[in-house]
Amino acid sequence: MSNLFTISPDFSPDRISGWYIFNTWFQKQTGEAIHLKMYDNFHSQIAAIKNDEIDLIYANPFDAAMLVREKGFLPLVKPFGKTDEAIIAVNAKNTVEDVAHLSPGIRVAVTEDPDVHLMGMIMLEPGDLDANNMNIDIYDTYVLVAKHLLRGDADVGIFLAEAYDDLSNMIKSQLKILVRSQISVIHHSLMIGPKLAGKRDEFQSLLVEMSNDAKGKGVLEGLGFDAWIGIEDEEMEFMIDLMDTLNT
Amino acid sequence: MLHDMKPEDIAGDYQEITLNLFGNMTRKILYTQVETPYPDGKLIVSTTDPSGVITHVNQAFVEMSGYTKDELINSPHSILRHPDMPPAAFKDLWDTVQKGSKWQGFVKNLRKDGGYYWVKATVIPNVRNGKVTGYTSVRRKPSRTKVEECIKLYPTLF
Numbered sequence: 001m002s003n004l005f006t007i008s009p010d011f012s013p014d015r016i017s018g019w020y021i022f023n024t025w026f027q028k029q030t031g032e033a034i035h036l037k038m039y040d041n042f043h044s045q046i047a048a049i050k051n052d053e054i055d056l057i058y059a060n061p062f063d064a065a066m067l068v069r070e071k072g073f074l075p076l077v078k079p080f081g082k083t084d085e086a087i088i089a090v091n092a093k094n095t096v097e098d099v100a101h102l103s104p105g106i107r108v109a110v111t112e113d114p115d116v117h118l119m120g121m122i123m124l125e126p127g128d129l130d131a132n133n134m135n136i137d138i139y140d141t142y143v144l145v146a147k148h149l150l151r152g153d154a155d156v157g158i159f160l161a162e163a164y165d166d167l168s169n170m171i172k173s174q175l176k177i178l179v180r181s182q183i184s185v186i187h188h189s190l191m192i193g194p195k196l197a198g199k200r201d202e203f204q205s206l207l208v209e210m211s212n213d214a215k216g217k218g219v220l221e222g223l224g225f226d227a228w229i230g231i232e233d234e235e236m237e238f239m240i241d242l243m244d245t246l247n248t
Numbered sequence: 249m250l251h252d253m254k255p256e257d258i259a260g261d262y263q264e265i266t267l268n269l270f271g272n273m274t275r276k277i278l279y280t281q282v283e284t285p286y287p288d289g290k291l292i293v294s295t296t297d298p299s300g301v302i303t304h305v306n307q308a309f310v311e312m313s314g315y316t317k318d319e320l321i322n323s324p325h326s327i328l329r330h331p332d333m334p335p336a337a338f339k340d341l342w343d344t345v346q347k348g349s350k351w352q353g354f355v356k357n358l359r360k361d362g363g364y365y366w367v368k369a370t371v372i373p374n375v376r377n378g379k380v381t382g383y384t385s386v387r388r389k390p391s392r393t394k395v396e397e398c399i400k401l402y403p404t405l406f
Contacts, residue, residue, distance in 0.1 A: 100392060122388055126389045126390065183290070238374075245371075246386065
């Protein structure tokens with residue numbers, strides 16, 4: 001019976017083909033039948049997880065607690081040198097230089113990306129800003145978040161740092177970063193569900209060794225990073241605890 | 249083991265006080281009125297064992313506390329205890345986390361050089377296989393309004 005693999009819906013659109021190629025490579029290496037299914041948004045992906053449909057997931061850190069503690073998922077690997085960081089940006093013409101000088105009632109443009117949203121909200125707290133005194137508008141992509149800042153119909157944008165850095169220079173020149181997070185321990189993780197738990201060691205060593213093989217290296221390039229790093233249970237528990245402290 | 253603070257480590261004019269700490273410890277504290285602002289975008293993270301002895305710190309913890317990592321590991325977390333913090337706040341923290349709940353509050357922390365920094369702290373018990381194996385504390389930049397409220401409130405709690 002085929003296993004269902006899914007990717008956190010915040011993946012970069014440029015990487016879609018990379019993930020399909022990775023899935024083909026992984027099936028060949030493991031001999032397992034794995035079907036890759038992309039969900040349009042976090043709500044539909046979470047519904048599938050809750051419905052026990054998912055066996056393998058490249059998960060957003062925000063969902064790690066639910067996956068591990070409620071659904072019995074186990075961590076396999078994380079991308080080397082790639083952590084999730086957030087940026088708070090405003091229009092370059094905005095005279096505000098510090099989050100502390102933002103005022104209640106501002107319009108904040110965000111995506112649905114849950115860990116970036118969480119980190120962004122924490123970085124707005126020093127300005128006495130929270131969900132109760134801001135107007136939050138959710139957009140499909142970070143490019144749209146930037147567009148609304150440029151148009152002036154959003155005062156503040158919360159970005160995944162990597163997505164902000166990938167914006168064109170022309171857009172970035174019209175924006176101003178107020179804060180960039182330097183958290184360093186929040187990352188996406190490839191995880192397996194209970195049905196595949198017996199394969200954990202085999203899968204983990206295949207993935208960790210992937211960068212030592214020419215073909216594997218090429219597949220990793222398509223995902224945008226150089227190697228997978230194994231994750232121990234305690235490292236995952238630590239990240240879940242950390243996310244838990246932030247989610248208040 | 250917690251050592252008394254040393255005059256040679258202190259930056260600027262200081263006052264002296266002896267604090268009674270958890271576990272029947274006392275510590276001579278030398279403290280100044282110099283505030284170090286909390287750095288934007290960073291989290292200060294540490295974990296302790298169930299008795300409050302530090303087992304892990306991140307780089308932001310090292311930078312803000314002024315201690316080296318070696319000085320922090322195996323020290324009680326009360327190495328950061330500032331005399332302006334009311335004991336009731338820490339009693340509430342311990343009572344809360346020992347019940348298995350999350351604690352959150354605004355804390356004035358003491359640096360090795362006698363200065364201080366304000367944080368918004370969240371502490372949660374680390375539950376592994378149903379057992380509490382320690383506590384994780386994550387500090388973030390506090391709102392200045394909340395800090396000003398604490399500056400007024402805390403002296404009334406002694």
